[in-house]
Amino acid sequence: MSSEFVQAIEALGKEKGINSDVLFQAVEEAVVSAYKKNYDSSQNVRVEMSKATGEFHVFEQRKVVEQVMKPHDEISLEEALKMNPNYILGDIVEQEVFPKNFSRVAVQNAKQIIMQRIREAERNMVYDKFSEREDDIVNGMIQRVERGTVYVDLGSTEGLLMANEQVPGERYMPHDRMKFYIIEVKKTGKGPQIMLSRTHPGLLTRLFELEVPEIHDGIVELKSIAREAGMRSKIAVFSNDEKVDPVGSCVGHKGMRVQNIVNELRGEKIDIVKYNTDPAQYVANALSPAQVVSATASDTEKICWVVVPDYQLSLAIGKEGQNARLAAKLTGWKIDIKPESQVEDAETVQEGSGEEA
CATH class of the missing domain: 2.40.50.140 (Nucleic acid-binding proteins)
Structure with a gap:
């Protein structure tokens, strides 16, 4: 191998965005493989390659033992001491070998292994890149x-x-x-x-983080999301700065911010409501765009009774119950919606019963 080969490896590494050390290691593995394959050797082999000149050296390795059972893999202590008086049992003795015409064979074998290593490296790079972006x-x-x-x-x-x-x-x-x-x-x-x-609620979260700087900066928080993909979504927002309107921030000037998100979601309707620590008020907000006359929450039963004007009942419930269902999912509360006239009739009956008594 030559310095031109080394330069080619370095250029390939830069082109593919792969550390050249990975490719040099692949070359060394290719040389080991080529030696074992073409010289019918099962010995342990080590290859040392110069990254400056492209020259390489092949070393056969044998373990120092007292009694040799595998001549290809072992060497007696007596023979090892002739080579170096410092050897002891268990040491590895290396001897350089000089196979004929080996450079040509090694290069041919190296090409295939390098390409395989490049594919592996590219796959690992892609995996590392996208595994860091899960939930994004x-x-x-x-x-x-x-x-x-x-x-x-x-x-x-x-x-x-x-x-x-x-x-x-x-x-x-x-x-x-x-x-x-x-x-x-x-x-x-x-x-x-x-x-x-395209259906995950996280998509909606990330779109708002991209579109609304106040959310990205942590001034406005997305407290909860309820989504029926392609149909309608509700998000509850809260401001950590009393001077910043969380709903207005998400809607944007002339509704441009939320409209950009609606366009990305191909027309999915989005209700933006204000989060409230008071469950009754939170549920009332969540039923937007319906108006609410009153809301009463029971912590023990985790249910909220809501009264709406008669003409707002269908809006509060929504088509096939969608608005009420999303509001319940958004708040985590069961919601019982009644029209105002039904509540008034019930109160009238109760008052009448009291007078008779």
């Missing part, structure tokens, strides 16, 4: 859809959007660019597998 969002371009699975180009690798992580009704067309939530990064024999999601 990433930009990707739709490549193709096969048997319900969407394959996403993430630049240096490919991500998978399985059917159960896709938003119902959302279309995934080749070359479309979207944001995805990384739910898991797996190591497989074929390289890292990046599992993506």
